[in-house]
Amino acid sequence: MQLDEAKSKFIQAWGALGSSWGVPRTMAQIHALLLVSPQALTTEEVMEALQISRGNANMSLRNLLDWGLVEKEVHMGERKEFFKAPKDTMYMAKQVAVQRKKRELEPMLRALQEVKEVEGNDKETQEFRSLISDIDGFARQSESMLNLFISSQQNWFMKAIMKLAGKQ
Amino acid sequence: MQLDEAKSKFIQAWGALGSSWGVPRTMAQIHALLLVSPQALTTEEVMEALQISRGNANMSLRNLLDWGLVEKEVHMGERKEFFKAPKDTMYMAKQVAVQRKKRELEPMLRALQEVKEVEGNDKETQEFRSLISDIDGFARQSESMLNLFISSQQNWFMKAIMKLAGKQ
DNA sequence: CTTTATTTTCAAATATTTTTGAAAGTTTAG
DNA sequence: CTAAACTTTCAAAAATATTTGAAAATAAAG
Numbered sequence: 001m002q003l004d005e006a007k008s009k010f011i012q013a014w015g016a017l018g019s020s021w022g023v024p025r026t027m028a029q030i031h032a033l034l035l036v037s038p039q040a041l042t043t044e045e046v047m048e049a050l051q052i053s054r055g056n057a058n059m060s061l062r063n064l065l066d067w068g069l070v071e072k073e074v075h076m077g078e079r080k081e082f083f084k085a086p087k088d089t090m091y092m093a094k095q096v097a098v099q100r101k102k103r104e105l106e107p108m109l110r111a112l113q114e115v116k117e118v119e120g121n122d123k124e125t126q127e128f129r130s131l132i133s134d135i136d137g138f139a140r141q142s143e144s145m146l147n148l149f150i151s152s153q154q155n156w157f158m159k160a161i162m163k164l165a166g167k168q
Numbered sequence: 169m170q171l172d173e174a175k176s177k178f179i180q181a182w183g184a185l186g187s188s189w190g191v192p193r194t195m196a197q198i199h200a201l202l203l204v205s206p207q208a209l210t211t212e213e214v215m216e217a218l219q220i221s222r223g224n225a226n227m228s229l230r231n232l233l234d235w236g237l238v239e240k241e242v243h244m245g246e247r248k249e250f251f252k253a254p255k256d257t258m259y260m261a262k263q264v265a266v267q268r269k270k271r272e273l274e275p276m277l278r279a280l281q282e283v284k285e286v287e288g289n290d291k292e293t294q295e296f297r298s299l300i301s302d303i304d305g306f307a308r309q310s311e312s313m314l315n316l317f318i319s320s321q322q323n324w325f326m327k328a329i330m331k332l333a334g335k336q
Numbered sequence: 337c338t339t340t341a342t343t344t345t346c347a348a349a350t351a352t353t354t355t356t357g358a359a360a361g362t363t364t365a366g
Numbered sequence: 367c368t369a370a371a372c373t374t375t376c377a378a379a380a381a382t383a384t385t386t387g388a389a390a391a392t393a394a395a396g
Contacts, residue, residue, distance in 0.1 A: 003293050006286035010300070013279035020272050022190040024354065035299060038292050043373080053356045058374065079364070079371060087299055089306040104188050111181035118174035124206050125171050131203060131255055132178070138257045141326045148333055158309045160332050165316055168324055192384065211343080221386045226344065247341060247394070 007036045011050075026052055027060040031069055031085055040073040040082035068095040090158075094150050101146050105139065112136045175204045179218075194220055195228040199237055199253055208241040208250035236263040258326075262318050269314050273307065280304045 001009075011032040018028025033049055034041060041049070047057045061083055064070035069092060073082040086092070116132055118125060149157045169177075179200040186196025201217055202209060209217070215225045229251055232238035237260060241250040254260070284300055286293060317325045 001283070001286050003286055003288055003296060006283045006296065009279065010283050013276060013283075017272060017276050020190050022188050026354080036296055038295065054373085055357065055375080056355050059355090062374085081373080087302070089302045093306060104185060108181060108185050111177065115169070115174045115178050115181075118169050118171055120171055127206065128171060128174065128204055134255070134257045138261060138326075141330065144333070145326070145329050148329070148336075152336055156336055157332075158306075158313070160335070161313050161316070161329070162309065164325075164328050165312070167328070168316075168320055194384080222343085223345080223387065224385050227385090230344085249343080 010036060024060065024063075026050070026056055027063055030057070030060050031064055034064075034070060034083060034085035035087060037084070040075075040084035042080045042082055044080070046083070067099050090155055097146050097150050101143065101150075105143055105146070109136070109139055109143065112139065178204060192228070192231075194218070194224055195231055198225070198228050199232055202232075202238060202251060202253035203255060205252070208243075208252035210248045210250055212248070214251070235267050258323055265314050265318050269311065269318075273311055273314070277304070277307055277311070280307065 011029050014032035014035075015025045015029040018031075019025040029050055030046055033046060043054065043057050043061065046052070046061070047054060050057075052060075061070060064083075064085075065072070070083050070085050073084055075082055112132055112135060116129065116136070118128060179197050182200035182203075183193045183197040186199075187193040197218055198214055201214060211222065211225050211229065214220070214229070215222060218225075220228075229238060232251075232253075233240070238251050238253050241252055243250055280300055280303060284297065284304070286296060
């Protein structure tokens, strides 16, 4: 397999992965493109490489900046902005963890808190409360786990988990 | 807050959570509805409660069965099928882990394997190979972690991780 | 076997999400 | 200041995903 073909397959696969996890396909593809590019690219180059519009390229790049998955770079004497993607996998995973925690886990915890306030003491209400507090407990444990991962040094978290394998 | 209002809020929140993780909103809502229902429900009852069509209810329930998040129940003397959702949070989380591993992690591992076969020894190709093998390493660690979680007893995995918190 | 209840299928309709592209906005150079 | 380079915005268009509903299939009852 030639490098170009391999890059293209990787870009497709990364796009598909994003898509099935609720990340717009193009945004994931741009991320992949920047990951496999030796140098930082301009908006024009991203548009050209993925055959997408300026608006799309611009918005997707801005979102990737928000996610902390892409960084801007200024080149001396050049007016355009260049974009590059940090290639450290653990760093990427932590950025994604930070964002999804903020965007999905925290709103869910708030919703569970609200719904806990339900009135009544009949059996059905008690069972409802019990379900909600089970889910809430799990959500809080997940939050702690994510915090541990996010604030851990480099590969510590994954290594520590691998070590748990024998102990169960 | 009244029980009905609380149930409805929970159903909405669960639907939104699913939606932002690539699970069809209605499928997640049906799951939530069954979680908060004291008894098993028929397709008719699901249609009525969520105001959705028969086709939608049927397909979503079938998918939930595939995911292992919903079970069929037969009632003596009744011809229709009844559906209920196991309310054990850890069990649910494990089912989701099994399915997402199969549907997204494994295809990604295969794609990475393919793309590793790239020919050439120039600097750019070497950097590409290095990126792919980093991502592959992380993906494999994730897979091991999921396997550990999936096959662990009850709450063992989460508890073990909580205990790691002080040790870093 | 025939009738009726129930479930499944799937093409078409609808809804939602993503993408486009042109106009407006901003920044830098001269 | 003015013009050119570049970026951002956003309404409309296109693409994609979801939902509908009626017809077909299946299963149970009589």
